[in-house]
Structures are given as structure tokens and as C-alpha cells.
Amino acid sequence: MKGQIKKIRNVFLHILFLIALFCGSVLVFARMINQVTPDVAETMPNSTFPLVYMQKDGTSFNCLHGYAREMDVSYLRDSITPLDSNRELDILIQAFSTTVDGVSYEVTSLDGTETLENTKVVKLDKDGDSLTATLTLQNKMLMNREYMLKIQITSGGRNLYYYTHVVLADGLHTKEYLNYVSGFYDKCVNKTDLTTVGAAVEPDETTDEEQTLAYMDIHDSVNQLTWASLNPQIYYKPTPKLTEINQNTATLTMDYRIAALNESGVTEVYNVHEYYRVRYTDSRVYLLNFERTTDEIFNPENKVLSDKGILLGITGKEPEYASSERNRVVAFVQEDELWTYDISAGKLTQVFSFPQKENMDSRDFYPEHKIHILRVEDSGDMWFAVSGYMNRGNHEGENGVAVYHYEAASAMVDEKIFLASMESAALLEEDVDMLSYISQDGSRFGILLEGTVYRIDLNSRTYETLVTGLAQDCYAASDSGRYFAWLKEGEMYDSSTLSVIDMETGVSRDITCDGSERIRPICFMKEDLVYGIARTSEIDVPHGGNGMFPMYKLEIQDMEGNTVKTYEPGDCYVTDASAADNMLTLTRMVKTGEGYKEAMEDHIVNTDTESAVAMGVATQTSDRKQTEVVLRLGTSISVSNPQVVRSKIITYDTSRTLDIPENHEKQELYYVYTSGELTDVCTYVNDAIVEADAGVGVVVDQEQNYVWVRGDKAASVELNLEKLPSVVTSGTMDLDELEQGTGKRAVDLSGCTLEQVLYFVSHGRPVIARTESGPVTIIGYDEYNTYLVDPNGTEWYYAGINDSTEMFEKAGNVFVSYLEREAE
Numbered sequence: 071m072k073g074q075i076k077k078i079r080n081v082f083l084h085i086l087f088l089i090a091l092f093c094g095s096v097l098v099f100a101r102m103i104n105q106v107t108p109d110v111a112e113t114m115p116n117s118t119f120p121l122v123y124m125q126k127d128g129t130s131f132n133c134l135h136g137y138a139r140e141m142d143v144s145y146l147r148d149s150i151t152p153l154d155s156n157r158e159l160d161i162l163i164q165a166f167s168t169t170v171d172g173v174s175y176e177v178t179s180l181d182g183t184e185t186l187e188n189t190k191v192v193k194l195d196k197d198g199d200s201l202t203a204t205l206t207l208q209n210k211m212l213m214n215r216e217y218m219l220k221i222q223i224t225s226g227g228r229n230l231y232y233y234t235h236v237v238l239a240d241g242l243h244t245k246e247y248l249n250y251v252s253g254f255y256d257k258c259v260n261k262t263d264l265t266t267v268g269a270a271v272e273p274d275e276t277t278d279e280e281q282t283l284a285y286m287d288i289h290d291s292v293n294q295l296t297w298a299s300l301n302p303q304i305y306y307k308p309t310p311k312l313t314e315i316n317q318n319t320a321t322l323t324m325d326y327r328i329a330a331l332n333e334s335g336v337t338e339v340y341n342v343h344e345y346y347r348v349r350y351t352d353s354r355v356y357l358l359n360f361e362r363t364t365d366e367i368f369n370p371e372n373k374v375l376s377d378k379g380i381l382l383g384i385t386g387k388e389p390e391y392a393s394s395e396r397n398r399v400v401a402f403v404q405e406d407e408l409w410t411y412d413i414s415a416g417k418l419t420q421v422f423s424f425p426q427k428e429n430m431d432s433r434d435f436y437p438e439h440k441i442h443i444l445r446v447e448d449s450g451d452m453w454f455a456v457s458g459y460m461n462r463g464n465h466e467g468e469n470g471v472a473v474y475h476y477e478a479a480s481a482m483v484d485e486k487i488f489l490a491s492m493e494s495a496a497l498l499e500e501d502v503d504m505l506s507y508i509s510q511d512g513s514r515f516g517i518l519l520e521g522t523v524y525r526i527d528l529n530s531r532t533y534e535t536l537v538t539g540l541a542q543d544c545y546a547a548s549d550s551g552r553y554f555a556w557l558k559e560g561e562m563y564d565s566s567t568l569s570v571i572d573m574e575t576g577v578s579r580d581i582t583c584d585g586s587e588r589i590r591p592i593c594f595m596k597e598d599l600v601y602g603i604a605r606t607s608e609i610d611v612p613h614g615g616n617g618m619f620p621m622y623k624l625e626i627q628d629m630e631g632n633t634v635k636t637y638e639p640g641d642c643y644v645t646d647a648s649a650a651d652n653m654l655t656l657t658r659m660v661k662t663g664e665g666y667k668e669a670m671e672d673h674i675v676n677t678d679t680e681s682a683v684a685m686g687v688a689t690q691t692s693d694r695k696q697t698e699v700v701l702r703l704g705t706s707i708s709v710s711n712p713q714v715v716r717s718k719i720i721t722y723d724t725s726r727t728l729d730i731p732e733n734h735e736k737q738e739l740y741y742v743y744t745s746g747e748l749t750d751v752c753t754y755v756n757d758a759i760v761e762a763d764a765g766v767g768v769v770v771d772q773e774q775n776y777v778w779v780r781g782d783k784a785a786s787v788e789l790n791l792e793k794l795p796s797v798v799t800s801g802t803m804d805l806d807e808l809e810q811g812t813g814k815r816a817v818d819l820s821g822c823t824l825e826q827v828l829y830f831v832s833h834g835r836p837v838i839a840r841t842e843s844g845p846v847t848i849i850g851y852d853e854y855n856t857y858l859v860d861p862n863g864t865e866w867y868y869a870g871i872n873d874s875t876e877m878f879e880k881a882g883n884v885f886v887s888y889l890e891r892e893a894e
Contacts, residue, residue, distance in 0.1 A: 076575070078471060079636060082306075082746070084863070086833070086851065103144075107396060108190070108651070109517030111482050111718045111719065111720045111721070112718055112719065112721060113425075113482075113716075113718055113719070114462060114463045114719050115433070115462060115463055115464075115466075116434040116462060117431060117434060117461060117462040117466060118166075118168055118462075118466060118516050118549055119135070119136040119167070119230055119433065119466060119467050120136065120163050120164055120165045120166060120168050120170065120223060120230070120466040121135065121136075121163070121164045121166075121432070121433065121554070122134040122136070122161055122162070122163050122221055122223070122232045123161065123162040123163075123164065123309065123772070124149075124159065124160070124161060124234065125160040125161065125162055125202075126160070126244050126245050126248060126264075127245055127561065128250075129245065129248050129249070130162060130309055131248055131309060131310045131311065131312060132149040132150075132151055132234055132309075132310075132311055132312055133309045133311065133432070134148075134149070134221070134230070134232040134233065134234055134477070134684075135234070135433065135436055135438070135459065135461075135788035136223065136230040136231060136232050136467050136468065137231045137233070137467050137468070138228070138230065138231075138465075138466065138468045139231070139467075139490075139854075140231055141231065141469065141492055142169035142180070142182065142492040142732065143178060143180065143182040143220070143233060144180065144181045144773050144774060145492055145493055145494045145497070146218070146233050146494060146774075147235070147494070147741075147743070147748075147770065148233070148234070148311075148673070149234045149311050150174060150216065150235040150236070150237060150312055150313065150314065150315055151219065151234045151235065151237075151310055151312065152232065152236075152237055152238075152239060152242045152244045152315055152760075153207065153211075153236055153237065153238045153239075154240065154361075155240055155324060157206060157207040157208075157209065157211070157238065158205070158206050158207075159204070159205045159206075159207065159219075159236070160203075160204050160205075160355070160402065161202065161203055161204075161205060161221070162200055162202050163194075163200060163203075163223070164199065164200050164203070165199050165200065165201060166199065166431065167199060168176070168226075168756045169222045169225055169226055169745075170194070170201055170223055170224075170225055170227055171225055171226070172190070172191075172223070172224040172684075173190075173191040173194060173201075173203060173221065173222070173223055173224075174188065174189060174190045174191060174221075174222045175188075175189055175191065175219060175220065175221045175222065176189075176209065176219075176220045176222070177207060177208075177210070177217050177218070177219055177220075177236070178218045178220065179217060180216055180217065180218055180235070180773055181773040181774070181872075182218065186208065186210040186211065186217065186259070187207065187208045187210060187771065188693075189205075189208075191203050191205065191400045194378070197542070200360050200894055206618075211236075211238045212237070212238070212740075213238050213239060213240075214237065214239050215237065215238070216235045216236070216237045216774070217235070217237070218233060218234075218235060218236075218237070218238050218775075219233070219234050219833075220232070220233055221233075230467065233647075235774075237315070237851045239317070241317065242315050242316075242317070243320075243350040243355070243459070244312070245322075246350055246355050247310075247312070247320045247322060247348055247350070247355060248310050248312075248322075248345075249354040250312050250348060250357075251315070251322050251323075251344075251346045252308075252310060252350070254267070254270065254346070254357070254360075254812065255308060255326070255344060256757040256761065257296075258295050258296050258559060259295075259297070259302060259304055259328065261294075261296045264292050264296065266439055267295060268292045269293050270288075270356075270357040270360075271288050271289070271290065271291075271292065271295065271357075272288050272289055273289060273290070273291060274289050274792065277287050277290055277291050278290055278291050278293075278294050278373045278696070279290055281691070281694050281696050281697060282295065282384075282386070282697040283298065283300060283362075283363070283364050283384050283695065283696050283697075284363065284364050284384050284385055284386030284697065284699075285361070285362070285386045286361070286362040286364075286399055287359075287360060287361045287362070288357065288360040288361075291350070295362075295613065297328075298696065299693060299694045300330050300694060300695065301330055301331075302328035302329060302340070303328065303329055304326065304327075304329075304331040305326075305327035305328055305329040305339055306324060306326055306327040306435075306807055307322035307431060308321075308326035308342075308344075309324070309432075310322050310324050311323045311324065311325075311746075313743070313746040314743075314746075314768055314779070316779065316782040317782070318349060318781055318782050318783070319347060319348065319349045319358065319781045319782065320347075320348050320349075320350075320865055321345070321346070321347050321348075321746050322345075322346045322348070322746070323343065323344065323345050323745075323746040323747075324342075324343070324344045324346075325341070325342070325343050325344075325437065326338065326342050327339055327341055327342065327435070328340050328342055329690070329827070330598075332372065332694075333694070334372075334373070336369075336371060336372050338366060338369065338372065338383070339366070339367040339369070340364050340365065340366050340367065340369075340384065341364070341365045341367065341405055341435065341437075342362065342363070342364050343360070343362070343437075344360070344361070344362045345360065345361045345362075345745040345746050346359070346360055346710070347766060347781075348358035348790075349624050349781075353768065355508055358475065358766075359766055360529070361745055362415040363386050363387075364384055364385075364386070365384065365385045365386065365387060365404075365405050366382065366383030366384045366385055366404075366405070366407065367405050367407070367425075367541070368382060368383070368404040368407060368409060370712060370714045370889040371708070373508045373713060374418075374506070374712075374839040375707050375709060375710055376511055376545040376700075376707065376710075377403060377706060377707060378688065378690065378700045378702065379688070379701050379702040379703045379707070380400075380402065380692075380700065380701040380703065381698060381699075381700055382402075382404050382413060382693055382698070382699045382700065383695070383699065383700055383854060384697070384699075385405075385699050385700055385826065386695075387531050388403065388687070389402055389403065389404060389699065389701060390403040390441070390442070390443060391403070391443070391701060392443045392445070392446050392684055392800055393446060393683075393703075394446045394447055394448040394449075394450075395447075395448060397413075397431060397684075397685065397703070397704060397705065398412070398414060398450075399411065399412050399413065399446055399447070399448060399450045399452075399478075400413070400446070400451075400685070400701070400703060401421070401443050401446045401452055402443075403441045403443065403686065405425075406423065406424060406425065406435070406437060406439065406440075406441065407420060407422070407423040407425065407441075408420070408421040408422040408423065408441045408454060409421065410446070410450060410452060410476075410478070410497070411703075411712070412450055412478070413646055413703060413705060413707070415680060415713070416707075416708070416709030416712045416713060417451075417712060417713045417714075417715060418671060418712045418713070418714050418715070419478070419481060419714075419716070419717060420714075420715070421452065421454070421476050421483060421716040421717050421719065422441060422456065422476075422483060422717070424436075424439070424455065424460075424462055424463075425507065427716075428694075432433060433461055433462065433468045434461055434462065434839055435461075436459065436461050438459040438495040439456055439457060439458030439459050439460065439461065439495060440456070440457050440458055440495075440502070440503075441454060441456050442454060442455045442457065442502050442503065442506055444473075444506060444507070444508045444551070444848060445508055445550075449478055450478025450479075451475070451476060451477055451478050452475070452476045452478075453473070453474070453475055453476075453508040453512065454473075454474055454476065455471055455473050455502060455506055456471070456472045456474070457470075457471045457472075457495070457498040457499050457501075457502040458495030458498050458499060459495050460472070460604030462721065464485070464488075464722075465488055465727075466785065468487055468488070468490060468727075469490070469491055469492065469493070469494075469495065469498070469619050470489045470490040470491040470498070470727075471488070471489040471502055471506075471519075472484065472487070472488045472489075473485070473487050473488075473489075473508070473515050473526075475512065476717065481715050481716075481717045481718065482717060482718055482720055483717050483718070483719045483720065484719075484720045485719070485720065485722070485726055486528045486726070486729075487515065487516070487526060487528055487531055487726050487728055488726055488727045488728070489517070489519070489526070489727075489728055489729075489730055490727055490728070491730060492732055493519070493520060493849050494737065494748070496747065496748040497520075497748070497751075498519075498772060500751070501517070501518045501519050502518075504517075504545070504546075504547050505517060505518035505523065505547040505551055505554055505572040505573075505635070506519050506551050507550065507551030507552055507574075509570075509573075510574060510737065512528070513527065513528055513529055513820065514526065514528065515528055515670060516536070516551065516553075516554075516573040518540070518545075518547075519730055519733075519788055520732070520733035520736065521538070521539065521541070521542075521733060521734060521736065521737060522535060522538050522539075522540065523535070523536045523537035523538075523571075523574070524536065524586065524730065525576065526728065531726065531728050532728075533728065533730065536571060536573075536576065536750070536754050537556060537569075537571065538856065539552070539560060539735075540556055540560070540619045541557065541560035541561070541562065541737055541753070542737060542739055542751055542752070543562055543563070543753060544556055544560055544561070544562055544590075544591070545557070545591060546591040546593050546594055546601070547594065548594040548595065548596065548597045548598075548629075549594060549596045550596075551573060552572060552597065552629075553570060553571070553572060553573070553594065553597060553599065553629060554570070554573060555568055555569065555570045555571075555599055556568070556569055556591070556729035557569075557589070557591065558580070562590070562619075562753065563588065563609055563611045563617055563619055563884055564609075564611075565588060565589060565590070566583050566585070566586055566587070566588060566589060567580050567581070567582050567583040567584060567589070568580070568582075568590075568591055568601055569581075569590045570599060570631075572629070574705055576683070579631060581601065581627075581631075581683065583603050585605050586605060586606055586607070587604065587605055587606065587694050588603070588604050588605075588606055588609060588619075589601060589602070589603055590602050590604070590619060590621070592624065592647045593647065593648065593649045594649070595626065595649050595652070595654060595674075595676050596631070596652075596676065597628070597629050598626050598627065598628050598634055598676075599626070599627045600624060600625070600626050600649070600654065601624070601625055601627075601645065602619075602621030602623065602624050602625075602644060602647075603622065603624075604619050604622065604643075605620075605622060605623060605624045605626070606623045606642075608620050608622075608661075608808075611749055612820070613756065613818045613820035613821065613884065614753075614756065614818050614820075615752070615753065615754025615755070615756040615758075615818075615821065616754070616756050616757060616760065616820065616821030618645065618666065619645065620643035620644075620645060620659060620666065620796075621643060621644040621645070621792075622638065622644075623636065623637065624636070624637040624638075624644055624647070624656075624674075625637075626674075630796065633754045635674065636658075637642055637674060639658070640670070642658045642660045642661075642669045643658060643659050643660070643661065643666070644656050644657065644658055645657050645658065645659050645666075651673065651686070652676040653673050653674070653675050653676065654673065654674040654675075654676075655671060655673055656672045656673065656674070657671065658669060658671065658672060684702070684703075684704025684705075685701075685702055685703060685704040686809075687699060687701060687702070687704050688700045688702050689835075720796070736772060737753070738772065739751050739752065739753060739771075740753075740754070740755050740757075740758035740769050740770070740771060740777060741758075741769065741770050741771070741772070742758050742762045742765070742768075742769055743767050743769075743770070744762065744763075744766060744768075745765070745767070749761075749765060749767070749813050752769075754818075755769070755777060755778075755817045755818070756817075756818060756819050756820055756821045756822050756823075758777070758792045759778045759822050759826055760821065760822060761828070762778060762780060763780055763823075763826055766780050766781075767780060768780065771889070771891070773891070775889070775890060776881050776890075777817075777831075777889060777890055778826070779829065782832075783828060783829050783832040784832045785853065786850070786851065786852035786853065787832050787850050787851060787893055788849065788850035789831065789834065789836055789850055791849055791859060791864070791865075791866060794836060794847075794849065795811050795812050796827070797810070797811025797812060798812065798836050798838065798847060798857060799845060799847055799861070799862060799863065800862055801838055801844070801845035801846065801860070801861030802838065802845075803838055803845055803884070803886050804817060805817075805839065805886060808886060808888060809888070812888050813892060814835075814888040814889060814890065814891065814892060815888060815889040815891050815892070816886060816887075816888045816889075817886065817887060817888060817889055818885075819885040819886060819887055820883060820884045820885055820886075821883060822885060823875075824856070824871075824874060824875045824878055824883075825875075826846070827839075827848075827885045828851055828856075831848055831849065831850060831851060832885040833890075835887050835888055835889075836848060836849045836887065837885050837886070837887045837888070838883075838885065838886050838887070839878050839881075840878070840881045840882065840883050840884035841878065841880075842877075842880055842881050844860075844861065845858060845861060846858045846859065846861075847859045847861075850866070851871070853871075854870060855868040855870055855871060856868075856870075856871060856872055856874040858874075879882055
């Protein structure tokens with residue numbers, strides 16, 4: 071009996087010991103965990119910032135999203151708000167239950183260096199969850215000149231900032247434009263007044279050629295523009311955004327959501343973006359151009375898995391995706407949502423998303439950000455970055471780049487660092503797309519920002535500068551971001567040293583060419599560098615942009631610097647190249663007695679294509695949805711109803727923000743906006759004008775001043791010859807002389823057409839043009855003629871438009887003029 075009691079006691083003591091050991095271990099482990107992890111992991115907090123709308127006769131437009139800090143306004147170009155001669159502006163604040171303690175506004179120059187007024191709003195009218203006010207701006211603005219309006223809202227100790235360009239002008243027909251685009255969208259969704267829709271569009275040989283709802287334009291049929299057989303309903307209504315307006319035309323965009331039922335009765339939701347270019351004449355609005363993109367929201371409640379792969383649905387965007395080394399896990403981005411699919415486990419995980427499944431409003435799907443996949447592991451863990459405007463969460467209203475690590479086992483997202491930036495979302499996206507690299511041990515992050523390459527230590531949250539002074543179009547990065555190449559001299563047409571850095575090790579090497587040659591990086595094919603060599607005797611860049619860099623040889627080097635392939639066709643030259651789908655497409659020219667003429671394209675194919683062929687993008691078609699996109703996985707999918715997991719984000723009490731200094735020695739660049747958004751950044755103004763003309767867009771400088779606008783040209787103009795600077799009438803084509811004599815920034819417009827350079831004359835700036843018999847100055851034009859002045863002449867004379875066009879073309883279309891801004 072005693073033995074049994076002793077045995078029971080020993081067992082009991084043993085159990086107590088194990089319990090104590092377990093409790094002690096938990097306490098020690100928790101203490102260790104708490105040293106590196108936060109107090110809480112939760113779903114991302116909801117948006118808290120109010121929205122601010124401009125109003126015109128009761129119609130809301132230009133929805134402004136707030137910033138958590140004051141921005142450098144020279145980067146901001148999102149909307150423009152016209153003011154009538156009374157200088158009054160009605161605004162509406164949608165508070166979303168957020169307390170608004172006060173409102174003030176400030177008017178500045180576009181570069182922010184001059185403040186015209188700073189005024190507190192004394193009267194706010196409350197109507198439910200909204201507030202309204204009328205801003206009366208002081209009489210300090212010049213007519214037809216753009217300024218920046220900053221609206222500041224004080225809420226619970228926070229200062230929130232909202233920005234829009236404003237212009238004081240008469241006769242802009244803002245109300246008519248707003249009514250037109252709202253009515254057009256409504257007619258298309260509801261299939262009403264189809265006669266009006268039919269009268270606005272311009273069917274041609276491309277009408278309905280693509281059979282896709284992902285992209286539609288003014289040349290599509292009425293049936294296609296009214297959504298064919300999709301039969302959608304409005305899910306979120308649009309608010310028009312005015313991005314450009316002048317006396318002749320206006321550009322507006324609208325973003326909204328539609329919903330449609332599929333064959334199984336499940337709701338599909340789509341993001342729709344529309345672009346309108348309109349003109350007001352003869353008491354009515356004419357549609358000059360129209361484009362629409364449609365992208366489906368990924369919803370695992372629909373049937374998204376099949377033997378073909380992952381069905382992304384209707385989308386016109388090239389999906390961003392990446393797979394782990396053994397293709398066990400694939401990550402993809404669809405409409406600003408990051409997902410992973412574990413093939414063997416049959417598990418779909420929503421890793422990151424500003425839009426919410428529930429309790430969502432228009433702040434959540436504001437699209438001014440981009441998700442970048444950095445690396446995917448076979449375990450399902452992943453590194454990714456988010457660039458641009460942060461819609462909600464810890465960095466709501468901030469602009470920058472957030473770097474995250476996702477742990478699949480816990481389904482938790484851990485923010486490693488947030489790099490605050492003044493750059494616009496579009497420029498940040500371009501920089502991060504070009505170079506973003508996470509080291510193999512996850513301790514360092516490499517990134518390109520404003521012409522500088524940084525390496526960030528994610529543990530100490532410090533940075534070091536690796537490369538500075540990068541020139542636009544003079545660099546390239548490998549697919550993984552590990553290798554980055556740039557021209558050391560920073561000259562697109564005149565560099566002899568190409569440097570390459572390994573972002574993992576920080577080690578760099580140089581590639582040089584002979585003294586009679588020049589070098590240029592083309593691109594990377596995966597991790598292999600492609601660069602070209604041209605002879606100095608054959609490079610033709612007499613006027614900056616629109617130059618010729620004929621490469622007689624291309625070299626492809628691997629990561630160790632070994633030559634993989636040399637391409638030297640002998641009978642022709644390569645002038646451009648682009649890499650896509652493991653193939654390099656070469657644009658080629660042949661030399662003739664009169665210059666160069668186009669030759670047949672050629673291609674270089676990457677032989678390591680097995681995995682790329684297995685995984686990629688395909689399409690399928692149906693009557694209702696027409697063309698849909700499928701992400702092929704290269705393996706069969708056995709699960710039709712996947713497990714769906716939604717991650718949580720780890721929050722910290724301490725800030726993980728690192729401020730990168732703003733680059734104050736920026737290269738002078740020109741920004742091309744087409745279809746209402748930034749589409750290119752150019753080194754040379756003539757290149758920018760040619761591109762903007764092709765895209766029916768505008769060109770602005772880095773201070774947001776207009777350089778060139780398609781369609782904003784008067785029917786006829788005659789400048790006062792007596793008031794022109796003598797340097798202009800002298801006929802000089804020397805940019806330094808022209809700049810010194812006018813006090814304005816002189817520009818070379820060579821390579822542009824006569825029609826393009828007449829914009830400068832229309833806006834009060836004569837153009838000096840070369841002819842075979844000498845220079846002439848263009849001081850005016852009408853429908854049939856140009857008005858020309860010979861060097862130092864006192865009278866102008868007519869030249870027919872067609873004759874002038876031919877005369878200038880024979881001389882090579884060489885033009886110079888100047889911008890409105892002062893010379894530096």
C-alpha cells in the first residue's frame with residue numbers, strides 16, 4: 071500500500087514538474103518573442119481621413135485624398151480645378167464620422183516657392199456626415215495661370231493636407247464637361263439613349279476587333295461600349311476628375327466599380343477606369359477621344375481554379391506574378407491585392423490589400439499605389455513592397471515605400487521598414503519597378519529613388535548610398551534586382567564606361583569600349599546583361615533628342631561577366647531592343663546614302679525557357695465575358711475549392727519610418743501625360759513632344775509648368791514683330807545666345823513637325839526654323855499660311871502651310887524656341 075502511495079506521489083510530483091517546466095518555458099519563450107515581435111497582430115485598421123470634393127453648381131468632382139504630412143507640391147499633378155472670375159470655390163468634406171476641428175487653405179505657385187494667401191475658413195455648414203464651405207480666393211491670381219491650392223483639415227490634433235491645381239479663367243465650360251462624362255457613363259451602364267452614344271463614337275476597321283471588355287475605346291461599337299452581354303450594375307458611383315482644361319479642350323477621368331452575376335449567381339466585381347478628351351463648340355460637347363479599362367476583382371468564392379490554372383478573369387493589365395524556386399508556391403497581384411497559392415496544400419491566401427471584403431468605401435480602392443513582389447520561398451514565405459500612397463493602416467495618408475515580410479505558417483505580415491518620400495506615386499512606381507532587391511538573408515534592401523541607389527539595413531534602419539547622379543534612360547536592372555547597370559558618364563549618346571553592381575555583395579565592375587566607340591545598356595534578360603556598342607563616327611545627335619545611336623554589336627554577359635552571346639549582324643544596325651517572354655526583340659536599320667531606313671526585326675531567344683513556358687499568362691473566351699486571363703502554373707490543380715486564408719498585419723508601438731533625403735540636384739526632365747496619367751519621363755523636350763502628340767497628351771517640366779499641350783492651339787496668331795527681342799528676329803539658332811537674349815529657358819525642338827512647334831507661336835513664343843537658304847523666324851500663322859521673318863527683317867511675309875511644311879522638312883525640321891520660365 072505504501073509503495074502504491076509512493077508511486078502515485080512520484081507520478082503527481084512528476085506531473086507538477088512538467089507543468090512547472092511548461093509554464094516556465096512559455097514565460098521564457100514569450101519574453102524572447104516579445105523582444106522581436108509586437109503586442110498585437112490584427113487586420114489592417116480602417117481609413118480615417120476625410121475626403122474633400124470640389125463642387126460646381128452642386129456637382130461634385132475632383133475627389134482629393136489627404137496626406138499626413140505636407141508634400142513637395144512640385145511633384146503633385148493629379149487634378150485641376152477651374153475658378154470663375156468671382157474666385158469662389160465650393161468644397162464638400164465627407165468626414166466618415168471623423169471630427170473636423172478646423173479648415174484653412176493656402177494658394178502657392180506650382181513649385182511652392184511663392185505663397186499668395188493663407189486663409190482660415192470661418193464658416194462650415196454641416197449636413198449629416200458632410201460639411202460644406204465656400205472658399206473666396208484673394209485677387210492675387212493671374213488669369214489663365216495655374217496655381218497650387220492646399221486645403222488643410224485639423225482633426226483630433228492631426229493636420230491633414232489636400233492638394234489640387236487651380237486656374238482662374240473664363241469660358242472653360244466645366245459644368246458642361248462634367249455633365250457630359252457623367253451622362254455618357256450612365257448611358258453605357260444602363261443601355262439608355264443609345265443613339266447619343268452612337269453619335270459620339272467613331273467606328274472604324276478596328277471596331278470590336280479584340281473582342282475584349284478589358285479595353286474599349288472610341289472606335290468600338292455601341293454594343294461593346296454598353297458592356298455587350300455582361301449586364302453590369304453600378305457598385306460604386308464615379309466622381310469625375312478633371313486633369314487638364316484649357317480654352318479648347320478638357321481631359322477627365324472616372325473610376326468606379328460595377329458588379330455582374332455569373333452563371334452560378336455569384337457576384338463578380340470590376341474596377342473600371344474611363345478617360346475622356348472633350349471639346350466644347352457650337353453650344354455642345356464633342357467627344358474627341360475615349361478609353362475604358364476593366365479589371366476584375368479576384369474573388370475565391372467564384373470558381374477561380376481549373377486545370378488550366380488560376381482564373382484572373384477580365385483584365386487588361388499584365389499580371390505581376392512570381393513563383394518559388396521549386397514552383398511550389400505562386401504569388402500574384404490582381405487589382406491591388408496580393409495573393410499566394412500553395413499548390414500542394416490547395417490554399418489561397420490574401421496577403422495584402424487596401425480594399426476590404428467588408429466595411430469598404432472609396433478611400434480603400436484609391437489606386438495610387440502598387441504592390442511589388444520581391445521574392446517567394448517554397449515555404450510560402452514572401453518578401454514584397456508597396457509603393458505610393460498608403461490608403462489605410464499605420465501609414466495612412468503617407469507617401470513612400472513599405473517593405474514587408476509575410477510568414478506563411480502564421481499568416482502574418484511584418485513591416486520591416488517604411489521609406490517616406492515626396493515623390494509622386496507614379497514616379498515611385500517607376501523607381502521601384504526598375505530596382506528593388508531584398509538580400510538573401512533578408513537583412514538589406516536595395517532601391518532606386520530619384521536617381522540614387524540606396525542600400526537599406528533593415529535591422530538598424532539606416533542607409534548607405536551606392537550610386538548617385540543617375541541620368542534618365544542610362545541604366546537597367548536584372549529581373550531579380552540583384553544586378554544594376556548604369557553609364558558612369560551619364561550621357562545617353564556619349565558614354566564609354568558601363569558599370570555593373572551586385573546588390574547582394576555591393577561589388578561593382580566596369581565594362582569599357584574603344585575610344586572610337588560608345589556604349590549603352592539595353593536591358594537584362596533575366597540576370598544576363600545586354601548592352602550595345604556604336605561607333606562615334608556613326609552616332610548622329612545634332613539636336614539632343616531624336617538622335618540616332620546605331621549599335622553595330624550587342625553583347626550579352628552573365629552575372630560573372632562572361633560573354634554569353636555576341637550579336638553582330640554586319641549588314642545592319644540595332645537602334646532599339648526590348649525584352650519580353652524570354653525573347654529580345656531587336657529594332658534594326660540599314661545604312662543608305664541618304665541616312666538610315668528600317669530593316670526587318672530580329673530576335674534573340676533565351677534558351678532557358680522551360681519554366682517560363684510552363685508558367686505564364688494565357689487566355690480563354692466565353693460569350694458573356696469575352697476574353698479572360700488565366701495564370702498558368704505549369705502543373706495540374708487537384709483542388710477546385712481551395713482553403714482561403716486572409717493574413718493579419720503586425721503592428722508596432724515604435725515607428726519603422728526612415729526618411730530618405732530629397733534629391734535637390736535633380737536632372738532636368740520632361741514629363742509626358744497621356745490618357746490622364748504619367749506615361750513617360752524624357753531627357754529631351756523634343757522627344758517628349760513627339761511622344762505626347764502620339765498619345766494626345768501634354769508635356770510639363772519638373773515644376774509642373776506646361777511645355778506643350780496637344781490641341782491647345784489658337785486657329786490663328788500674329789505676334790507683334792516690334793516687341794520681339796532682337797535676338798529672336800536675328801534668326802540665331804544658338805541656344806546659349808537665345809537664352810541670354812530672352813532671359814528664358816531656350817529649347818531645341820528639332821525633329822518635331824511644323825504643326826507641333828506652332829503651339830509655341832500660339833502661346834506667344836516665336837520659333838526660329840532652319841531652311842536650306844538660311845534661318846527664318848515664325849511669328850504667326852493662320853489656317854492657310856505661316857508668317858515668316860528673315861534675319862533682322864522688319865516685315866513678315868506669307869508662306870503657305872503646305873509649302874512651309876515641305877521647306878522645313880527638307881532642312882531636317884530644325885527648330886528652336888524658348889519656354890515661359892526664366893533661364894537658370
